[in-house]
Amino acid sequence: MFKDISVNNQQVVHRDTQSVVIRLSIAVLMAALCAITIYVLALSEPAQPILRNLALAQLDNTGVDNPVTAVLLNFRSYDTLLEIALLYVVVLSLYSCLFNPNESNLPPLPTFESHVIVRHFLRAFIPLIILIGGYLLWTGAYEPGGAFQAGAIIASGFIVVRVVGEPIIYPPWIDTLCIALGTATFVAVAIAVAFFEGTILTYPAGSAAGLILLIEIAATLSITLSLYIFYRMLGRL
Amino acid sequence: MINTLIDICLCAGIIMIATMSLTSQYLFKAIVLFMCFGILVTLAWVRLNAWDIAIAEAAIGAGITGVLLLVSLKPNSVPKKQTEL
Numbered sequence: 001m002f003k004d005i006s007v008n009n010q011q012v013v014h015r016d017t018q019s020v021v022i023r024l025s026i027a028v029l030m031a032a033l034c035a036i037t038i039y040v041l042a043l044s045e046p047a048q049p050i051l052r053n054l055a056l057a058q059l060d061n062t063g064v065d066n067p068v069t070a071v072l073l074n075f076r077s078y079d080t081l082l083e084i085a086l087l088y089v090v091v092l093s094l095y096s097c098l099f100n101p102n103e104s105n106l107p108p109l110p111t112f113e114s115h116v117i118v119r120h121f122l123r124a125f126i127p128l129i130i131l132i133g134g135y136l137l138w139t140g141a142y143e144p145g146g147a148f149q150a151g152a153i154i155a156s157g158f159i160v161v162r163v164v165g166e167p168i169i170y171p172p173w174i175d176t177l178c179i180a181l182g183t184a185t186f187v188a189v190a191i192a193v194a195f196f197e198g199t200i201l202t203y204p205a206g207s208a209a210g211l212i213l214l215i216e217i218a219a220t221l222s223i224t225l226s227l228y229i230f231y232r233m234l235g236r237l
Numbered sequence: 238m239i240n241t242l243i244d245i246c247l248c249a250g251i252i253m254i255a256t257m258s259l260t261s262q263y264l265f266k267a268i269v270l271f272m273c274f275g276i277l278v279t280l281a282w283v284r285l286n287a288w289d290i291a292i293a294e295a296a297i298g299a300g301i302t303g304v305l306l307l308v309s310l311k312p313n314s315v316p317k318k319q320t321e322l
Contacts, residue, residue, distance in 0.1 A: 152297045155301060
């Protein structure tokens with residue numbers, strides 16, 4: 001695959017050297033565009049924070065204290081739902097492209113022995129990583145943090161274990177369950193609140209904090225497993 | 238004053254690292270530069286007071302994306318001149 005790409009690159013480079021004029025004119029145009037943008041930005045008045053004031057005024061009703069989490073999971077939760085669904089679709093397509101039913105569903109065993117110091121270091125390190133992930137998930141309601149950050153950090157812990165050559169063994173149904181869990185929980189909550197409030201994703205007063213936490217926990221599991229599956233499946237290419 | 242200086246250095250560094258990564262002849266070098274780019278962008282988000290995005294960028298942009306790129310680079314039969322630094 002890369003041979004084709006490198007051959008194509010050489011052809012492209014060869015063609016481009018013949019058209020220095022086009023490249024120069026593009027460079028000049030881009031420089032002019034950048035200069036005009038900076039000039040306009042420097043001259044224009046700072047934007048009036050109308051939406052920010054509206055959002056901050058409603059912050060007490062959102063169930064969380066962190067404005068970013070309030071926007072992500074309350075004001076604009078439809079966007080976040082679509083983001084998580086997007087991740088779900090990507091993992092599904094990657095899984096269906098690279099999953100081999102003839103192989104064992106478990107991750108392949110490492111091909112080398114890890115050093116004893118690395119193994120003992122990991123034994124202390126991995127619980128700490130999971131603890132940090134849980135902290136980020138919980139603190140997302142009050143301070144910077146949240147499901148994406150927590151999921152990414154726990155997944156990086158898993159990847160560290162795989163990189164040093166240790167197996168991570170768990171039953172294969174956890175994969176299937178956790179991939180779907182984030183989207184399924186989000187959609188279930190969205191439809192369930194529609195019965196009480198009439199529109200989807202409008203949390204009933206008082207229950208917003210619990211529902212947001214439920215969605216975030218499910219999304220964290222889903223994101224963790226999705227990123228870890230990216231790593232595993234790409235390693236199999 | 239010192240903050241402006243930091244911002245200017247950060248912007249120049251980001252553009253420089255991005256250019257180096259895009260124009261690098263070797264894929265491995267390009268990936269490592271891309272991870273450095275992620276770290277610098279993290280610092281830029283911190284300077285913009287966007288701590289949420291800074292954490293996500295450090296974990297996903299600098300960490301996991303780099304690992305994914307490296308792991309998808311490794312097993313392919315890349316021409317040797319592209320894997321050497």
